[in-house]
Amino acid sequence: MTNGTPNILIVEDDQPTRDLISRYLREHAFAVSAVTNGREMDRHLSQNRADLIVLDLMLPGEDGLSLCRRLRMETATPIIILTAKGEDLDRILGLEMGADDYLPKPFNPRELLARINAVLRRHASGLTAASTTTRLKFQGWTIDLRLRELRDPEGAQVPLTSAEFDLLQAFCERAGRVLGRDSLLNMTRGRPGGSFGRSIDVLVSRLRRKLDRTEDTSMIKTIRTGGYIFTPRVEEA
Numbered sequence: 001m002t003n004g005t006p007n008i009l010i011v012e013d014d015q016p017t018r019d020l021i022s023r024y025l026r027e028h029a030f031a032v033s034a035v036t037n038g039r040e041m042d043r044h045l046s047q048n049r050a051d052l053i054v055l056d057l058m059l060p061g062e063d064g065l066s067l068c069r070r071l072r073m074e075t076a077t078p079i080i081i082l083t084a085k086g087e088d089l090d091r092i093l094g095l096e097m098g099a100d101d102y103l104p105k106p107f108n109p110r111e112l113l114a115r116i117n118a119v120l121r122r123h124a125s126g127l128t129a130a131s132t133t134t135r136l137k138f139q140g141w142t143i144d145l146r147l148r149e150l151r152d153p154e155g156a157q158v159p160l161t162s163a164e165f166d167l168l169q170a171f172c173e174r175a176g177r178v179l180g181r182d183s184l185l186n187m188t189r190g191r192p193g194g195s196f197g198r199s200i201d202v203l204v205s206r207l208r209r210k211l212d213r214t215e216d217t218s219m220i221k222t223i224r225t226g227g228y229i230f231t232p233r234v235e236e237a
Helices: 015-027 038-045 064-074 088-096 109-128 162-173 181-189 199-211
Strands: 007-011 031-035 052-056 079-083 101-104 135-138 141-144 149-151 178-180 220-223 227-230
Touching (some): 007 015, 015 031, 031 038, 141 162, 162 227
């Protein structure tokens, strides 16, 4: 952020929508840049920093899902996907590609603002939190709550999205306890589970792929009654 002002990059090819978002966010003290496609996005990011990216799903050329996947391989910058599609599958795919949140069109700009603020808060909290316990370890893995980093038993950093990190932190701080989907969703996404309850299952699936070294065992066990439990013993590092 520059002088405390969050820099938001909007990637949206529809001009009325792009202008609406830009104007509304500027009215609420954000620094806003807007582009219309992936090539313009790449050009902008090569020269400027973005604290959060609002990414339309349906774009000319490289679509939003592909851009989201590519961005997530290169950066941990929070991403909120906008989609005009109503199918759950498209939203699930967006979350699987690494998006931190989604918002279906048409939407109220106030809701987008609320989502942006919530994602930025979650992302920043781990960077600035003053906690007596900043590092936890489990089965050789280390999670740094201050730097928001995860390292595997060999010491290599494992990239996590903002939501994935929040989920892992929730599990580590409540290891051995059964956690319901709604509770986990509130911990990781900052809003009630009714909006999109299946997104927690997507996050768990993504986290499992990064943590589990074998297919027959998993650190995150599914509970039939509708929740999950993190099974490793977690200690201060």
